[in-house]
Amino acid sequence: MDMPARKTPQLIDFHPPRAEMRADVLKGLLQPQKEISPKYFYDAHGSHLFEEITRLPEYYLTRTEASIMDAAVGEIAHRVGPKAAVIEFGSGAGAKIRVLLEHLHEPLAFVPVEISRDHLLASAQALADDHPQLNIIAVCADFTQPFELPPIAGALRNLVFFPGSTIGNFPPEQAVRLLKVMNHAAGEGGALLIGADLVKDKRVLEAAYNDREGVTAKFNLNLLVHINRELHADFDLTDFQHKAEYNSAAQRIEMYLVSQREQIVHIGDRIIRFKQGERILTEFAYKYELDSFAKLVGRAGFKVAQVWTDPLQHFSVQYLVRERAMAPVQEQS
Numbered sequence: 001m002d003m004p005a006r007k008t009p010q011l012i013d014f015h016p017p018r019a020e021m022r023a024d025v026l027k028g029l030l031q032p033q034k035e036i037s038p039k040y041f042y043d044a045h046g047s048h049l050f051e052e053i054t055r056l057p058e059y060y061l062t063r064t065e066a067s068i069m070d071a072a073v074g075e076i077a078h079r080v081g082p083k084a085a086v087i088e089f090g091s092g093a094g095a096k097i098r099v100l101l102e103h104l105h106e107p108l109a110f111v112p113v114e115i116s117r118d119h120l121l122a123s124a125q126a127l128a129d130d131h132p133q134l135n136i137i138a139v140c141a142d143f144t145q146p147f148e149l150p151p152i153a154g155a156l157r158n159l160v161f162f163p164g165s166t167i168g169n170f171p172p173e174q175a176v177r178l179l180k181v182m183n184h185a186a187g188e189g190g191a192l193l194i195g196a197d198l199v200k201d202k203r204v205l206e207a208a209y210n211d212r213e214g215v216t217a218k219f220n221l222n223l224l225v226h227i228n229r230e231l232h233a234d235f236d237l238t239d240f241q242h243k244a245e246y247n248s249a250a251q252r253i254e255m256y257l258v259s260q261r262e263q264i265v266h267i268g269d270r271i272i273r274f275k276q277g278e279r280i281l282t283e284f285a286y287k288y289e290l291d292s293f294a295k296l297v298g299r300a301g302f303k304v305a306q307v308w309t310d311p312l313q314h315f316s317v318q319y320l321v322r323e324r325a326m327a328p329v330q331e332q333s
Ligand code: AVI
Pocket: 053, 061, 164, 165, 166, 167, 168, 169, 208, 209, 216, 283, 284, 285
């Protein structure tokens, strides 16, 4: 008997070229406070390490969000209504979308947007195998920059899905800019389902980013491996150490790589000097109060329609409706 042909998802590739990464990384390392964008965590190994982080006992975010989603997904499906197109920003391994797709009423299309091409293709294919009726269009892109979404014929509503509190990895001005890209993607009558981590006891927060097994440290250091490979650099991993601390005034976790000695690093033909103890800022993870989050999303034309939290109020899943159209703004380089 003939097997039915395997449906392959369509791929739209806007993956940024290597030259862009080089310029971006050099620009960050030439600032007085050296920094590297957290988007470079996610090469294939970094994405794998992040998956490991999500299973750590200290990393409450993923587990808590999943439990909130499980309890709320019926109400979410009711709000979204039938024949929606779901656009997921930063889809990763694609685990979170499954619960949603299984409960939505006749979803029409799924558009995962992800910078890591291998991850994107693998997860889009796995989803296509399990949902052969769904139109899956994989978009390989840096979603922090405006990009054109493919037209989705017949969709009654666009639902943008941005779980995991990845919004917390953007300082407020950048977060608003990104939310405007999402506002544009949601379109007329569209909505945004977003996960946002909440302010809580400093000890709980710091444990989540300093796990006992040291997986977060490996994840942070893998940034240097990625740069060594892609940009012909010579960072020595034994000369840098992971550090994560909660800044209560700014309500954010700050993650650094700390130079263990005075040293010189080459990135291709460029030289970067480090003092002993000098830090490279690699990530912010902002934590929100519900009202400050409502103000933030309001600046991007969204209104909070419903919020679900866990009993300890550690995490929130929020359904935002697009109140006003907002034009996406290109980041200045
Ligand atoms: C992807 N993002 C929401 C994670 C976070 O918690 O900010 C990334 C991460 N960094 C260290 N651990 C996890």
